Amino acid sequence: CLVLLPAASLLQLMDVRQVCCEFLQSQLHPTNCLGIRAFADVHTCTQLLDQSHAYAEQHFTEVVQGEEFLGLSLQQVCSLISSDKLTVSTEEKVFEAMISWIKHDKPARLEYMPKLMEHVRLPLLSRDYLVQIVEEEALIKNNNTCKDFLIEAMKYHLLPADQRHLIKTDRTRPRTPISIPKVMIVVGGQAPKAIRSVECYDFQEDRWYQVADLPSRRCRAGVVSMAGRVYAVGGFNSSLRERTVDVYDGVRDQWSAVASMQERRSTLGAAVLGTHTYIHSYTHTKGLYSFEAYNYKTNEWMYVASMNTRRSSVGVGVVDGKLYAVGGYDGASRQCLSTVEEYDPVADQWCYVADMSTRRSGAGVGVLKGQLYAAGGHDGPLVRKSVEVYDPQTNTWRLVCDMNMCRRNAGICAINGLLYVIGGDDGSCNLSSVEFYNPATDKWSLIPTNMSNGRSYAGVAVIDKPL
Numbered sequence: 001c002l003v004l005l006p007a008a009s010l011l012q013l014m015d016v017r018q019v020c021c022e023f024l025q026s027q028l029h030p031t032n033c034l035g036i037r038a039f040a041d042v043h044t045c046t047q048l049l050d051q052s053h054a055y056a057e058q059h060f061t062e063v064v065q066g067e068e069f070l071g072l073s074l075q076q077v078c079s080l081i082s083s084d085k086l087t088v089s090t091e092e093k094v095f096e097a098m099i100s101w102i103k104h105d106k107p108a109r110l111e112y113m114p115k116l117m118e119h120v121r122l123p124l125l126s127r128d129y130l131v132q133i134v135e136e137e138a139l140i141k142n143n144n145t146c147k148d149f150l151i152e153a154m155k156y157h158l159l160p161a162d163q164r165h166l167i168k169t170d171r172t173r174p175r176t177p178i179s180i181p182k183v184m185i186v187v188g189g190q191a192p193k194a195i196r197s198v199e200c201y202d203f204q205e206d207r208w209y210q211v212a213d214l215p216s217r218r219c220r221a222g223v224v225s226m227a228g229r230v231y232a233v234g235g236f237n238s239s240l241r242e243r244t245v246d247v248y249d250g251v252r253d254q255w256s257a258v259a260s261m262q263e264r265r266s267t268l269g270a271a272v273l274g275t276h277t278y279i280h281s282y283t284h285t286k287g288l289y290s291f292e293a294y295n296y297k298t299n300e301w302m303y304v305a306s307m308n309t310r311r312s313s314v315g316v317g318v319v320d321g322k323l324y325a326v327g328g329y330d331g332a333s334r335q336c337l338s339t340v341e342e343y344d345p346v347a348d349q350w351c352y353v354a355d356m357s358t359r360r361s362g363a364g365v366g367v368l369k370g371q372l373y374a375a376g377g378h379d380g381p382l383v384r385k386s387v388e389v390y391d392p393q394t395n396t397w398r399l400v401c402d403m404n405m406c407r408r409n410a411g412i413c414a415i416n417g418l419l420y421v422i423g424g425d426d427g428s429c430n431l432s433s434v435e436f437y438n439p440a441t442d443k444w445s446l447i448p449t450n451m452s453n454g455r456s457y458a459g460v461a462v463i464d465k466p467l
Helices: 004-010 014-026 033-042 046-058 074-081 092-104 106-117 127-134 144-158 161-166
Strands: 182-187 198-202 207-210 222-226 229-233 245-249 254-258 270-273 278-282 291-295 300-303 315-319 322-326 340-344 349-353 364-368 371-375 387-391 396-400 411-415 418-422 434-438 443-446 459-464
Touching (some): 014 033, 014 046, 092 106, 092 127, 106 144, 127 144, 182 229, 182 411, 182 418, 222 270, 315 371, 364 411, 364 418, 371 418
Parallel strands (some): 222 459
Antiparallel strands (some): 182 198, 222 229, 229 245, 245 254, 278 291, 291 300, 315 322, 340 349, 364 371, 371 387, 387 396, 411 418, 418 434
């Protein structure tokens, strides 16, 4: 198409030109959308230009990891990061992308710092990030105009919330991305042995569909979504614990391998922490209280501080830059746990917070509106349907409405203000049902359509619906 489209334009073969544009649109991917956008611009394919630009905005977090982004001109970078429609979980992503672009060719690009910082919405960053990251960045420290932008952001945070509207610049305006429909992806699991099957739930259409199988059987893995991809970490293949990590690309519907962990780990917890740069997973492999972190930019694993209590079947969630390890099972004392620990990545240390009201191993742990939920789980043979929620501000747990079914080893995820609990087992059989919690009504409801088969110990994540 890259050869055919210019020829079709030259010969006024408009049907051929249209087919080429439609084909290129179907091939849009975070690794090529900027190149397709440039190609469309040169050949005045207006619709393809608009579509590829919108795609780059919607997949900004993944796009900035690629070589195409680092090769953009100043004007092209400004056009992208100034957009109100940019889809970013936090403004940190925009700041980090801008710094990466400058450092890619620092001698030539250093002078562009003020021009780029004009489009980074620093007031929308947290105070901690402004002080710990932005203020400490040498590129900011050495430029007076950039320091002025930082001072503006600091002033914004010093004002009471009801007076912040008095600072009116483009940088204080929240971005308003066009939301991309989401799907829920359920990875592997036990049914009754480890399986390769992966299926997705389309919220809009209330339907399940199969996607590419895992490269090998995997249950009890840690599964997270990061930078637009789904990571399946460790787990059990029905005979051995795994060190391996597989990554799913939803656009291409394919899995590939990345760096393995330092240790074999199964029945572990996993979460994306802080700037979404690291995946953390836990287990008591070989009796260790060990804890590893993965940096997807460098494709490396490293050890960080160990928990105070050894835990398998632990539930994990992140609230306000802190990571929580909830309950689990201590193989040494042969006890299910009600204790909860909080990890501070800045201090690289763990501390205990308030205990849950009851012991829970294999609980589903999810985060909704800044609060941490622990759903189900078990204490010995007793499988629970009770659910409790932790408020980090008050360091207290409170019970909410019970689930419809007793569940342990279920997957869990939050989307659109609702908390979904997927599959698991009730102590006698694997479940194919999914239910969701609405905090506004304090009520659990089953979704109309079950998964194709019952599965426990599956990993769950939410991803953008592929085109």
